[in-house]
Amino acid sequence: MSEIFTLALVFSTIRLATPLVWAAIGGLYSERSGVINVALEGLMLAGAFTAAAVTFYAGSWFIGLIAAVMAGALTAAVLAVACIRFGANEVVAGTAINILFLGLPAVLSGALFLSSGSTPQIPQENLIPAFADVSVLSVLALAVTLATWYVLYRTPFGLRLRAVGENPEAADAAGVRVQRIRYAGVIISGILAAVGGAYLSVGQSSLFTRNMAAGRGFIALAALIFGKWRPVPTMLACLLFGFADAVTIQMQGVAKLPSGEDVPVQFVQMIPYVVTIVVLAGFIGQSRAPGALGVPYVKER
């Protein structure tokens, strides 16, 4: 056991939780404004691919990150227009974005790099810097979480965001421009999820590969629900999922059965999923979604 619970486990947890925190906090802005965001996975992929491709050409992770943010904002804007302007079903529209980004990076990388879904490897010195194995983006993730708490509960924008997500009619009557706030919420979610994606490709790894988000967008969504749509609990939920993942990594090939044999890999790898189910089904108690989540708002004339 002492070989599993080490300082390395703490760092590993932080590294694995970082993309989840960015995506989940992003999703929070969208969902708090009343727009379901199942597109986090696609938004992460958009950010990951753009960051890797631009960093490769520009030779600077910072430019890559800026480009990823723009790609995330643009993709989210498409989602926002579909859902807010045209009242599309938010789950369907989000799923469409996810499917789109399974294929689009393959097409683009074919055009740019003559490959089919991955970018060339980026030299270590051009990647997002890390100190003692902890990326700059991990530290910023904490800052963004705290900033989100402040914005949500201490600023007029946060009040409006929450009001629009709970009861758009009342907010509208009070003079809040519901659709504008929702656009802002969705686009912010795209920006933050794209940063999480950029961390995957040019922070944690050194290239983009097809579908490299590998379900992290959905885990982030689960963390958001587990965190009851509040910033700090959401971050803690991400850390829990990161921890479960890190434990499986540290345990593999180390944990022994009483008989002296290795614990089967399949059993170890089950842990994150069991944690997800147990946590979502049993331990969170009442988790109430924003009142108007998933309900398009049509202003009465």
Next chain:
Amino acid sequence: MRLLLALAPLVSAAACAPGAADDPSRVEVGIVFDIGGKDDRSFNAAAWAGVKCAETGFLPDGRTSCGRPPLGIVLRDVEPGTPTSIEPAMRAFAERHYDLIIGVGFAQGPIMEVVARDYPDVRFAIIDGVIFEDDGKTPKKNVASLVFNEHEGSYLVGVIAAKTSRTQTLGFVGGMDIPLIRRFAKGYEEGARSVNPDIRVIENYVGVTDAAWNNPGKGKELSMAQIGRGADVIFAAAGNSGLGAFDAVEQAGTENGRARRFVIGVDSNQNGVKPGFVLTSMIKRVDTAVYDIVKKVVDGGFTGGFHVFGLEGDGVGYVVDEYNRDLVSPEAIAAAEEARTKIVAGEITVTDAMAQ
């Protein structure tokens, strides 16, 4: 919204083969890749190099000659985005009566078994899989099963790893936990133990689904955990996820101009992926095997059944080239060569984890 939904199938269709080749005089070859996709710089990449060579005489970069003549074939390829799109792709080729349909990877075995039964006049080849007639014993006669003795090649890199390791702790990062990858692990471990029976080998797998081939972040975390436990040579047999191991050893840095930790590449020659950090690569000559089977179809000499590629005939092996010549000691190479001779002569039998 409707536009978005309409776009999604378009994008996936763009990756598929266009219409059938029209020139009936030329041999038409269709290849269906594994989920990893053809630029995994590893297994699929090797298959792609083989068919590209048969088509053009060049490697996929279009500039370097592959050292063999082009065979004048018409080539179509499909990269399935999900496991469910493998069968339709294979059937589409069969329906158009392609002269040879190549399936890349063990996962296509059950699919090809069904398709090959439905199209008995079409010739198939599967890499890393074996396909039988319905009796479960006789090899299917319209399918060439191209299999490699990975355990033998892995044994040799295990010897090199054990001879190189200063900590006498080795790592193994597998992709999806399947018998085929266990075969790499077992051979590697046996090779290492032949040098030092007490050597520690930490064996990890990225996952248990096909997403495990495409998760470099997790591959890196596993490698970092192994490095944390003292592993200084890591054998990565994990497709794209293996590239995470390359990142991890690079991040561990150098000492007096020599890398502190090394990675061993797999399937293709990966020595040049991170020069200085790649000890060697356990290559599977998938490219040669694919080229040869295409050539047999062109020459009319195609035969179904098992085609086994082992150490003998260099179907598997390790690479020493300009990137790693200074990393591997002559002593390690001598030990590996000795092991090779003994395995070929039958003096050493490497355990085949798939046969168990």
